[in-house]
Amino acid sequence: KIMITGALGQIGSELIVKLRSIYGADNVLATDIRKTDSPVIESGPFEILDVMDAERMHTLAKDFGADTMMHMAALLSATAEAKPLLAWNLNMGGLVNALETSRDLGLQFFTPSSIGAFGPSTPKQNTPQDTLQRPTTMYGVNKVAGELLCDYYFHKFGLDTRGVRFPGLISYVTPPGGGTTDYAVDIYYKALETGKYTSYIEQGTYMDMMYMPDALQAIVDVMEADASKLEHRNAFNVTAMSFEPEQIASSIRKHIPNFELSYDVDPVRQAIANSWPDAIDATAAKNEWGFKAQYDLDSMTKDMLDKLAKK
Numbered sequence: 001k002i003m004i005t006g007a008l009g010q011i012g013s014e015l016i017v018k019l020r021s022i023y024g025a026d027n028v029l030a031t032d033i034r035k036t037d038s039p040v041i042e043s044g045p046f047e048i049l050d051v052m053d054a055e056r057m058h059t060l061a062k063d064f065g066a067d068t069m070m071h072m073a074a075l076l077s078a079t080a081e082a083k084p085l086l087a088w089n090l091n092m093g094g095l096v097n098a099l100e101t102s103r104d105l106g107l108q109f110f111t112p113s114s115i116g117a118f119g120p121s122t123p124k125q126n127t128p129q130d131t132l133q134r135p136t137t138m139y140g141v142n143k144v145a146g147e148l149l150c151d152y153y154f155h156k157f158g159l160d161t162r163g164v165r166f167p168g169l170i171s172y173v174t175p176p177g178g179g180t181t182d183y184a185v186d187i188y189y190k191a192l193e194t195g196k197y198t199s200y201i202e203q204g205t206y207m208d209m210m211y212m213p214d215a216l217q218a219i220v221d222v223m224e225a226d227a228s229k230l231e232h233r234n235a236f237n238v239t240a241m242s243f244e245p246e247q248i249a250s251s252i253r254k255h256i257p258n259f260e261l262s263y264d265v266d267p268v269r270q271a272i273a274n275s276w277p278d279a280i281d282a283t284a285a286k287n288e289w290g291f292k293a294q295y296d297l298d299s300m301t302k303d304m305l306d307k308l309a310k311k
Protein backbone atom coordinates (compact mmCIF):
# COMPACT_ATOMS: atom_id res chain seq x y z
CA LYS A 1 0.00 0.00 0.00
CA ILE A 2 1.68 3.17 -1.29
CA MET A 3 1.33 6.77 -0.06
CA ILE A 4 2.39 9.53 -2.45
CA THR A 5 3.07 13.18 -1.66
CA GLY A 6 2.91 15.76 -4.44
CA ALA A 7 0.42 13.60 -6.33
CA LEU A 8 -0.73 16.51 -8.50
CA GLY A 9 2.80 17.44 -9.58
CA GLN A 10 4.48 16.71 -12.92
CA ILE A 11 5.61 13.20 -11.92
CA GLY A 12 3.00 12.52 -9.23
CA SER A 13 -0.02 13.01 -11.48
CA GLU A 14 1.15 10.26 -13.85
CA LEU A 15 2.80 8.08 -11.20
CA ILE A 16 -0.57 7.69 -9.45
CA VAL A 17 -2.17 6.34 -12.64
CA LYS A 18 0.70 3.89 -13.22
CA LEU A 19 0.80 2.62 -9.63
CA ARG A 20 -2.97 2.23 -9.43
CA SER A 21 -2.94 0.19 -12.63
CA ILE A 22 -0.28 -2.13 -11.17
CA TYR A 23 -1.17 -2.36 -7.47
CA GLY A 24 -4.89 -1.51 -7.48
CA ALA A 25 -6.53 1.90 -7.07
CA ASP A 26 -7.40 1.45 -3.38
CA ASN A 27 -3.79 0.57 -2.57
CA VAL A 28 -2.44 3.95 -3.63
CA LEU A 29 -3.17 6.99 -1.44
CA ALA A 30 -2.67 10.26 -3.34
CA THR A 31 -1.95 13.39 -1.31
CA ASP A 32 -1.25 16.97 -2.30
CA ILE A 33 -1.48 20.42 -0.77
CA ARG A 34 -4.54 21.27 -2.86
CA LYS A 35 -7.49 19.52 -4.42
CA THR A 36 -8.20 20.00 -8.13
CA ASP A 37 -10.69 18.28 -10.43
CA SER A 38 -7.97 16.10 -11.92
CA PRO A 39 -8.79 12.43 -12.66
CA VAL A 40 -6.13 11.49 -10.07
CA ILE A 41 -8.53 12.61 -7.34
CA GLU A 42 -11.45 10.62 -8.72
CA SER A 43 -9.60 7.36 -9.42
CA GLY A 44 -8.81 6.39 -5.81
CA PRO A 45 -8.14 7.57 -2.23
CA PHE A 46 -7.03 11.22 -1.96
CA GLU A 47 -6.19 13.40 1.07
CA ILE A 48 -5.08 17.02 1.37
CA LEU A 49 -1.57 17.11 2.88
CA ASP A 50 0.95 19.91 3.33
CA VAL A 51 4.26 18.00 3.62
CA MET A 52 5.34 20.52 6.25
CA ASP A 53 2.66 19.02 8.54
CA ALA A 54 4.61 16.08 10.03
CA GLU A 55 1.82 14.98 12.35
CA ARG A 56 -0.83 14.78 9.62
CA MET A 57 1.60 12.98 7.31
CA HIS A 58 2.29 10.36 9.98
CA THR A 59 -1.43 9.96 10.79
CA LEU A 60 -2.40 9.57 7.12
CA ALA A 61 0.33 6.96 6.50
CA LYS A 62 -0.59 5.02 9.65
CA ASP A 63 -4.36 5.09 9.12
CA PHE A 64 -3.95 4.08 5.48
CA GLY A 65 -1.70 1.19 6.49
CA ALA A 66 1.01 2.26 4.06
CA ASP A 67 4.05 0.03 3.54
CA THR A 68 5.67 2.38 0.99
CA MET A 69 6.21 6.15 0.82
CA MET A 70 6.90 7.98 -2.45
CA HIS A 71 7.83 11.55 -1.62
CA MET A 72 7.33 13.60 -4.78
CA ALA A 73 6.44 17.05 -3.39
CA ALA A 74 9.12 19.68 -4.05
CA LEU A 75 9.82 23.04 -5.69
CA LEU A 76 11.71 22.64 -8.97
CA SER A 77 14.91 24.43 -10.00
CA ALA A 78 13.71 27.75 -11.43
CA THR A 79 11.05 28.22 -8.73
CA ALA A 80 13.60 27.34 -6.04
CA GLU A 81 16.06 29.87 -7.48
CA ALA A 82 13.39 32.57 -7.23
CA LYS A 83 12.47 31.62 -3.63
CA PRO A 84 15.57 29.93 -2.19
CA LEU A 85 14.59 30.06 1.50
CA LEU A 86 11.09 28.71 0.85
CA ALA A 87 12.69 26.02 -1.30
CA TRP A 88 15.09 25.02 1.49
CA ASN A 89 12.31 24.88 4.09
CA LEU A 90 9.83 23.02 1.87
CA ASN A 91 12.20 20.70 0.00
CA MET A 92 14.23 19.72 3.10
CA GLY A 93 11.45 20.01 5.69
CA GLY A 94 9.11 17.89 3.60
CA LEU A 95 11.82 15.31 3.00
CA VAL A 96 12.72 15.01 6.70
CA ASN A 97 9.04 14.59 7.58
CA ALA A 98 8.64 11.86 4.95
CA LEU A 99 11.81 10.09 6.12
CA GLU A 100 10.76 10.28 9.78
CA THR A 101 7.27 8.93 9.03
CA SER A 102 8.84 6.13 6.99
CA ARG A 103 11.40 5.32 9.68
CA ASP A 104 8.77 5.22 12.44
CA LEU A 105 6.34 3.07 10.42
CA GLY A 106 8.97 0.97 8.63
CA LEU A 107 7.98 2.03 5.09
CA GLN A 108 10.04 1.42 1.96
CA PHE A 109 10.99 4.90 0.74
CA PHE A 110 11.40 6.60 -2.65
CA THR A 111 12.22 10.19 -3.52
CA PRO A 112 13.79 11.49 -6.75
CA SER A 113 17.06 13.31 -7.08
CA SER A 114 18.02 15.08 -10.30
CA ILE A 115 20.78 15.98 -12.72
CA GLY A 116 20.42 19.22 -10.80
CA ALA A 117 22.47 17.53 -8.05
CA PHE A 118 25.56 18.16 -10.19
CA GLY A 119 27.40 21.47 -10.59
CA PRO A 120 29.85 23.29 -12.89
CA SER A 121 32.84 21.31 -11.55
CA THR A 122 31.17 17.95 -12.28
CA PRO A 123 32.41 16.21 -15.49
CA LYS A 124 29.83 17.21 -18.15
CA GLN A 125 30.18 14.27 -20.53
CA ASN A 126 29.26 10.75 -19.37
CA THR A 127 28.86 12.10 -15.85
CA PRO A 128 29.77 9.16 -13.56
CA GLN A 129 27.44 7.68 -10.94
CA ASP A 130 29.95 8.63 -8.23
CA THR A 131 31.52 12.03 -8.84
CA LEU A 132 32.02 15.57 -7.59
CA GLN A 133 28.72 17.26 -6.66
CA ARG A 134 29.05 21.02 -6.00
CA PRO A 135 25.75 22.38 -7.39
CA THR A 136 25.35 26.16 -7.56
CA THR A 137 21.54 26.23 -7.30
CA MET A 138 19.35 25.97 -4.22
CA TYR A 139 17.54 23.09 -5.94
CA GLY A 140 20.87 21.32 -6.39
CA VAL A 141 21.84 21.93 -2.76
CA ASN A 142 18.48 20.42 -1.77
CA LYS A 143 19.04 17.39 -4.00
CA VAL A 144 22.59 16.66 -2.76
CA ALA A 145 21.49 17.11 0.86
CA GLY A 146 18.52 14.86 0.11
CA GLU A 147 20.71 12.13 -1.39
CA LEU A 148 22.98 12.23 1.68
CA LEU A 149 20.02 12.23 4.06
CA CYS A 150 18.46 9.20 2.35
CA ASP A 151 21.81 7.37 2.57
CA TYR A 152 22.03 8.33 6.25
CA TYR A 153 18.56 6.94 7.03
CA PHE A 154 19.62 3.69 5.35
CA HIS A 155 22.94 3.33 7.19
CA LYS A 156 21.75 4.69 10.55
CA PHE A 157 18.21 3.26 10.79
CA GLY A 158 18.12 0.58 8.11
CA LEU A 159 15.38 2.44 6.23
CA ASP A 160 15.07 1.00 2.70
CA THR A 161 15.56 4.30 0.86
CA ARG A 162 15.79 4.25 -2.94
CA GLY A 163 15.86 6.91 -5.65
CA VAL A 164 17.07 8.01 -9.05
CA ARG A 165 18.61 11.19 -10.44
CA PHE A 166 16.03 12.18 -13.07
CA PRO A 167 16.96 14.15 -16.17
CA GLY A 168 14.46 16.63 -17.59
CA LEU A 169 11.13 14.82 -17.82
CA ILE A 170 8.78 15.37 -20.71
CA SER A 171 5.05 14.63 -20.44
CA TYR A 172 1.76 15.64 -22.05
CA VAL A 173 -0.41 15.35 -18.91
CA THR A 174 0.69 18.38 -16.87
CA PRO A 175 1.57 21.75 -18.45
CA PRO A 176 5.21 22.95 -18.21
CA GLY A 177 6.09 23.94 -14.62
CA GLY A 178 8.89 25.65 -12.70
CA GLY A 179 11.71 23.58 -14.12
CA THR A 180 14.64 24.58 -16.29
CA THR A 181 14.13 21.67 -18.68
CA ASP A 182 10.47 22.55 -19.21
CA TYR A 183 11.28 24.34 -22.47
CA ALA A 184 11.33 20.80 -23.91
CA VAL A 185 7.72 20.32 -22.79
CA ASP A 186 6.42 23.75 -23.79
CA ILE A 187 7.90 23.47 -27.29
CA TYR A 188 5.46 20.65 -28.15
CA TYR A 189 2.42 22.59 -26.90
CA LYS A 190 3.47 25.70 -28.88
CA ALA A 191 4.34 23.65 -32.01
CA LEU A 192 0.73 22.48 -32.16
CA GLU A 193 -0.86 25.77 -31.03
CA THR A 194 1.16 28.27 -33.13
CA GLY A 195 3.72 26.36 -35.22
CA LYS A 196 6.54 28.24 -33.51
CA TYR A 197 8.36 28.47 -30.18
CA THR A 198 10.72 30.97 -28.58
CA SER A 199 13.17 29.08 -26.38
CA TYR A 200 14.48 30.55 -23.12
CA ILE A 201 17.37 28.06 -23.31
CA GLU A 202 20.00 28.98 -25.90
CA GLN A 203 20.99 26.95 -28.94
CA GLY A 204 23.64 24.35 -28.25
CA THR A 205 22.68 23.80 -24.59
CA TYR A 206 22.65 20.03 -24.10
CA MET A 207 20.68 18.49 -21.21
CA ASP A 208 19.66 14.93 -20.38
CA MET A 209 15.99 14.20 -20.97
CA MET A 210 13.55 11.28 -20.66
CA TYR A 211 9.94 10.64 -21.64
CA MET A 212 7.61 10.29 -18.65
CA PRO A 213 6.59 6.65 -19.35
CA ASP A 214 10.27 5.64 -18.98
CA ALA A 215 10.59 7.67 -15.77
CA LEU A 216 7.55 5.96 -14.23
CA GLN A 217 8.86 2.49 -15.15
CA ALA A 218 12.23 3.39 -13.61
CA ILE A 219 10.52 4.20 -10.29
CA VAL A 220 8.66 0.85 -10.28
CA ASP A 221 11.79 -1.06 -11.31
CA VAL A 222 14.13 0.47 -8.73
CA MET A 223 11.56 -0.09 -5.97
CA GLU A 224 10.95 -3.72 -7.01
CA ALA A 225 14.69 -4.45 -7.41
CA ASP A 226 16.39 -7.11 -5.28
CA ALA A 227 18.00 -5.09 -2.46
CA SER A 228 20.96 -7.49 -2.30
CA LYS A 229 21.94 -6.43 -5.85
CA LEU A 230 22.01 -2.70 -5.05
CA GLU A 231 25.55 -1.34 -4.61
CA HIS A 232 24.09 2.16 -4.78
CA ARG A 233 20.87 3.03 -3.06
CA ASN A 234 19.25 6.22 -4.01
CA ALA A 235 20.31 8.71 -6.67
CA PHE A 236 20.94 6.31 -9.55
CA ASN A 237 21.75 8.27 -12.73
CA VAL A 238 19.01 7.56 -15.28
CA THR A 239 18.66 9.11 -18.73
CA ALA A 240 17.27 8.31 -22.20
CA MET A 241 18.72 11.02 -24.40
CA SER A 242 20.63 14.30 -24.44
CA PHE A 243 19.70 17.06 -26.85
CA GLU A 244 19.87 20.80 -27.46
CA PRO A 245 16.92 22.94 -28.68
CA GLU A 246 17.76 22.67 -32.41
CA GLN A 247 17.58 18.88 -32.22
CA ILE A 248 14.11 18.74 -30.67
CA ALA A 249 13.01 21.31 -33.28
CA SER A 250 14.20 19.08 -36.16
CA SER A 251 12.40 16.14 -34.59
CA ILE A 252 9.19 18.21 -34.48
CA ARG A 253 9.68 19.27 -38.13
CA LYS A 254 9.33 15.63 -39.18
CA HIS A 255 5.66 16.09 -38.26
CA ILE A 256 5.20 19.90 -38.53
CA PRO A 257 7.51 20.86 -41.43
CA ASN A 258 7.19 24.61 -41.04
CA PHE A 259 7.84 24.68 -37.31
CA GLU A 260 9.96 27.74 -36.39
CA LEU A 261 12.27 27.94 -33.39
CA SER A 262 13.58 31.28 -32.13
CA TYR A 263 15.44 32.30 -28.96
CA ASP A 264 14.92 34.74 -26.12
CA VAL A 265 17.35 33.45 -23.51
CA ASP A 266 16.39 33.69 -19.83
CA PRO A 267 19.69 34.34 -18.02
CA VAL A 268 18.47 32.70 -14.79
CA ARG A 269 17.40 29.41 -16.32
CA GLN A 270 20.33 29.50 -18.79
CA ALA A 271 22.74 29.79 -15.86
CA ILE A 272 21.04 26.81 -14.18
CA ALA A 273 21.24 24.77 -17.40
CA ASN A 274 24.91 25.70 -17.90
CA SER A 275 25.75 24.37 -14.44
CA TRP A 276 24.31 20.93 -15.23
CA PRO A 277 25.92 18.05 -17.18
CA ASP A 278 25.45 17.58 -20.93
CA ALA A 279 25.04 13.80 -20.74
CA ILE A 280 25.18 11.51 -17.69
CA ASP A 281 26.19 7.85 -17.49
CA ALA A 282 23.41 5.42 -16.42
CA THR A 283 25.56 2.25 -16.29
CA ALA A 284 25.02 1.64 -12.55
CA ALA A 285 21.21 1.67 -12.96
CA LYS A 286 21.49 -0.68 -15.96
CA ASN A 287 23.78 -3.09 -14.09
CA GLU A 288 22.13 -3.06 -10.67
CA TRP A 289 18.41 -3.12 -11.54
CA GLY A 290 18.10 -3.39 -15.33
CA PHE A 291 17.20 0.21 -16.16
CA LYS A 292 16.28 0.61 -19.86
CA ALA A 293 14.56 3.55 -21.57
CA GLN A 294 12.13 2.67 -24.37
CA TYR A 295 11.74 6.14 -25.94
CA ASP A 296 14.30 8.12 -27.94
CA LEU A 297 13.80 11.68 -29.24
CA ASP A 298 11.86 10.77 -32.38
CA SER A 299 9.54 8.20 -30.75
CA MET A 300 8.92 10.64 -27.88
CA THR A 301 8.13 13.48 -30.32
CA LYS A 302 5.66 11.31 -32.25
CA ASP A 303 3.86 10.24 -29.07
CA MET A 304 3.87 13.75 -27.53
CA LEU A 305 2.37 15.35 -30.65
CA ASP A 306 -0.21 12.55 -31.05
CA LYS A 307 -1.32 12.77 -27.41
CA LEU A 308 -1.32 16.59 -27.26
CA ALA A 309 -3.28 16.84 -30.52
CA LYS A 310 -5.98 14.67 -28.91
CA LYS A 311 -5.98 16.96 -25.82
Ligand code: VAH
Binds near residue numbers: 114139178180
Ligand atom coordinates in the same frame (compact mmCIF):
# COMPACT_ATOMS: atom_id res chain seq x y z
C1 VAH B 1 13.86 21.02 -13.29
N1 VAH B 1 12.65 19.28 -14.48
O1 VAH B 1 14.10 21.52 -14.39
C2 VAH B 1 13.35 19.59 -13.26
C3 VAH B 1 14.51 18.64 -13.16
C4 VAH B 1 16.46 17.90 -14.40
C5 VAH B 1 15.64 19.03 -14.07
O2 VAH B 1 14.94 18.47 -11.85
O3 VAH B 1 14.05 21.61 -12.26
